[in-house]
Amino acid sequence: FFKAVxxxxxxxxxxxxxxxxxxxxxxxxxxxxxxxxxVTYELCAGIVDKPDLSLEEIACEEILEECGYRVPxxxxxxxxxxxxxxxxxxxxxxxxxxxVTDQMKTGEGGxxxxxxxxxxxxxxxxxxxxxxxxxxxxxxTMGVIFSFMWFQTNIAPKxxx
Numbered sequence: 181f182f183k184a185v186x187x188x189x190x191x192x193x194x195x196x197x198x199x200x201x202x203x204x205x206x207x208x209x210x211x212x213x214x215x216x217x218x219v220t221y222e223l224c225a226g227i228v229d230k231p232d233l234s235l236e237e238i239a240c241e242e243i244l245e246e247c248g249y250r251v252p253x254x255x256x257x258x259x260x261x262x263x264x265x266x267x268x269x270x271x272x273x274x275x276x277x278x279x280v281t282d283q284m285k286t287g288e289g290g291x292x293x294x295x296x297x298x299x300x301x302x303x304x305x306x307x308x309x310x311x312x313x314x315x316x317x318x319x320x321t322m323g324v325i326f327s328f329m330w331f332q333t334n335i336a337p338k339x340x341x
Contacts, residue, residue, distance in 0.1 A: 181215060181218045181219050181298060182218055182219075182220060183218065185217070185218045185219075185220055185319065186213070186215070186217055186218030189213055189217040189218070190209070190212075190213055190217075193213060194209065194211070197209065219319070220319045220320060220321065221302065221318055221319065221320040221321075221324055222320065222321050222323070222324060223275075223321070223323050223324055223327060224242050224243055224246045224247050225242060225246075225273070225323075226238055226239075226241070226242035226245075226246075234253075235274050235276075236253045236256050236258075236276070237253060239256055239274075239276050239278075240252070240253055240256065243278065243280075244286070244287070244289075245289070245291055245292065246289050246290070246291050246297075246299050246301075247280075247289040247301050248285055248286060248287040248288050248289030248290075248301065249280040249284045249285055249286070249289075250284050250286045251278045251280060251284060255278050255279065256276045256277070256278050257276060257277045257278070258274065258275075258276055259275040259276060259277055259327075259330055260274075260275055261273065261274040261275070262275070264321075264322070264323070273323065275323065275326070275327060275330075277327075277330075277331070277335070288301075289301050304328075306336065306339075309328045309331070309332065310328060310329075310332060312328070313325045313328040313329065
């Protein structure tokens with residue numbers, strides 16, 4: 181759940197609330213939207229805030245924390261780095277690819293609820309991946325779309341039919 185996504189949807193559905201905004205106006209919404217409109221599909225990710233760890237080590241920690249898979253650093257493949265949120269944060273993101281197996285599963289994942297994380301691992305069947313990527317009814321980040329396109333170009337053609 182992201183407040184910014186929710187607020188954008190609230191403004192889209194109730195523009196009158198934002199014409200003369202005041203602190204009390206938004207708290208008195210008579211027809212609030214369900215919290216689900218603030219939920220998005222995203223890639224496993226984390227903040228780079230551990231200077232003693234490499235990007236790869238941080239990525240492996242995030243995979244374990246959020247998805248429940250223990251992935252060795254040697255199993256990561258760097259795809260690319262890019263800028264996101266260029267108009268707001270200008271953050272740099274690095275995208276890695278990792279294959280996981282049932283044997284690597286050590287927990288349920290889900291992140292840390294005490295830190296406000298509410299993460300559900302979602303598996304998208306390979307044959308539905310591009311439909312999902314382009315389906316605008318599923319709110320997702322550009323990273324999801326890019327990663328699906330990268331996978332379809334670089335990995336899927338090499339898979340057994």
